[in-house]
Amino acid sequence: MFSCFFLTLGSTTDKKWDFSSIESKFSLRTPGKPDEDTCLIVPGQETSVSQCSFNHTSKTFVVIHGWTVIGMYESWVPKLVKALYQREPHSNVIVVDWLSRSSLHYPDSAAYTKEVGEDVAKFVDWLEEQFSYSLNKVHLLGYSLGAHVAGIAGSLTTNKINRITGLDPAGPNFEYAEASVRLSPDDAVFVDVLHTFTRGSPDRSIGIQKPVGHVDIYPNGGIFQPGCNVAQALLLIAEGGLQDADQLLKCSHERSIHLFIDSLLYEEKPIMAYRCNSKEAFDKGLCLSCRKNRCNNLGYKANRVRSKRGTKMYLKTRSQMPYKVYHYQVKIHFFAKVNTTKKDQQFRLSFYGTKDESENIAISLPEISTNKTHSFLIYTEVDIGDLLIVKIQWEKGSFLDWADWWGTPEFGIQKVRVKAGETQKKLVFCSRDGFSYLKKGGGAVEFVRCLGKNSVDHDS
Numbered sequence: 001m002f003s004c005f006f007l008t009l010g011s012t013t014d015k016k017w018d019f020s021s022i023e024s025k026f027s028l029r030t031p032g033k034p035d036e037d038t039c040l041i042v043p044g045q046e047t048s049v050s051q052c053s054f055n056h057t058s059k060t061f062v063v064i065h066g067w068t069v070i071g072m073y074e075s076w077v078p079k080l081v082k083a084l085y086q087r088e089p090h091s092n093v094i095v096v097d098w099l100s101r102s103s104l105h106y107p108d109s110a111a112y113t114k115e116v117g118e119d120v121a122k123f124v125d126w127l128e129e130q131f132s133y134s135l136n137k138v139h140l141l142g143y144s145l146g147a148h149v150a151g152i153a154g155s156l157t158t159n160k161i162n163r164i165t166g167l168d169p170a171g172p173n174f175e176y177a178e179a180s181v182r183l184s185p186d187d188a189v190f191v192d193v194l195h196t197f198t199r200g201s202p203d204r205s206i207g208i209q210k211p212v213g214h215v216d217i218y219p220n221g222g223i224f225q226p227g228c229n230v231a232q233a234l235l236l237i238a239e240g241g242l243q244d245a246d247q248l249l250k251c252s253h254e255r256s257i258h259l260f261i262d263s264l265l266y267e268e269k270p271i272m273a274y275r276c277n278s279k280e281a282f283d284k285g286l287c288l289s290c291r292k293n294r295c296n297n298l299g300y301k302a303n304r305v306r307s308k309r310g311t312k313m314y315l316k317t318r319s320q321m322p323y324k325v326y327h328y329q330v331k332i333h334f335f336a337k338v339n340t341t342k343k344d345q346q347f348r349l350s351f352y353g354t355k356d357e358s359e360n361i362a363i364s365l366p367e368i369s370t371n372k373t374h375s376f377l378i379y380t381e382v383d384i385g386d387l388l389i390v391k392i393q394w395e396k397g398s399f400l401d402w403a404d405w406w407g408t409p410e411f412g413i414q415k416v417r418v419k420a421g422e423t424q425k426k427l428v429f430c431s432r433d434g435f436s437y438l439k440k441g442g443g444a445v446e447f448v449r450c451l452g453k454n455s456v457d458h459d460s
């Protein structure tokens, strides 16, 4: 089917300028009325471009919505439009209206991504040919099914579109689809993707699970997002009524958009993501390196790296905007005279820095054992500045914790090594007494910056 389309495009240009098949509408929004379709650009009608005050020297963002139950724009559309104009006041923000096809039965709407992609491709190709408007200035942003629309459009244009951002591209019907009918790295010079709701088996996941761009970021593991769990959902329904229920079902899916909006609005607080082989390795703090493009900015200011296909990037976020957190790898060697292994132990860490502090960060270690170094990830919601003091407390187990009845377990700790992801600084913290003893259920143990040449971590 696709080769057919290519042939038609290639053989006669007349056919290409047949706009009769276009059903999608292209609305150039304005900063003053980000929520209204006040001016439509009609492919083939040159006057509509000037009537809508299209700025030929500026860049253009094309926002493409996804499947909608309600047949109307969702509330994120004006928010994204507004944020784009706030960051790039002279840009052209165009919203693609394919609502009539996107509010059908899901499989039907999913199939229509092909036609809508063709519409978008014809539209930008026409802008380029008619006005010499370079596709170098075009950035498509597609959410859910809209991400695949953007991908299909990008695969059909005469010249390559500069950038496509896929915001939690839809999974059902696309997870196992060929690259030509979904978003893929070939669809633009740079393709960046946020995966925020990939819970469940691959054929059930709302968001596509596999990497489909040059940079694929999985915030909070990409499975679901903080603030979107059932308890919080019920609380919000209690407060906001049932009309928000629909919103909550999509909470994690839509978080991809709000993370992108965050990157537009909080320029001074760029959110970092880190390349990692697995979510599990990331949660151990093993992937906070920025060497060789291993870290990148999430969202608008993503660096254009062409990492090896299929690499995933991870980060943690807050549950609300601004979403940025500060990541740390903590490494501790537990000394003891006797060999012991303890499973599922709870600790609390407190970080005190030059700017702020973050106390009692709960951390659960699946296993700790004698004379082994343990590594784990900690994150703070505030920027504490340079870390000065680390405190660790080992929480009391439950009454049923039989293993602890024969005496309180205890480990000696000499040093705590900390690597900060955001600053890439590695520091070593020492016990004031050379050795400190961490007792289960006991008080917090304090570590301060080591003196002299021990203060900076040179290994690893």
Ligand SMILES: *[C@@H]1O[C@H](CO)[C@@H](O)[C@H](O)[C@H]1NC(C)=O
Pocket (backbone or CB within 6 Å): 055, 056, 057, 058, 059, 090
């Ligand atoms: C068009 O955008 C450029 C920046 O790209 C800006 O300098 C110019 O003022 C804009 N023109 C209008 C009419 O807004």
Ligand SMILES: *[C@@H]1O[C@H](CO)[C@@H](O)[C@H](O)[C@H]1NC(C)=O
Pocket (backbone or CB within 6 Å): 335, 336, 337, 338, 339, 370, 371
């Ligand atoms: C752990 O290492 C320390 C120091 O190297 C040593 O004194 C101790 O005996 C070791 N513990 C065990 C159980 O082997």
Ligand SMILES: *[C@@H]1O[C@H](CO)[C@@H](O)[C@H](O)[C@H]1NC(C)=O
Pocket (backbone or CB within 6 Å): 337, 338, 339
């Ligand atoms: C502790 O275990 C290690 C490795 O399993 C062993 O080499 C060592 O001898 C043990 N130490 C004691 C004191 O049992």
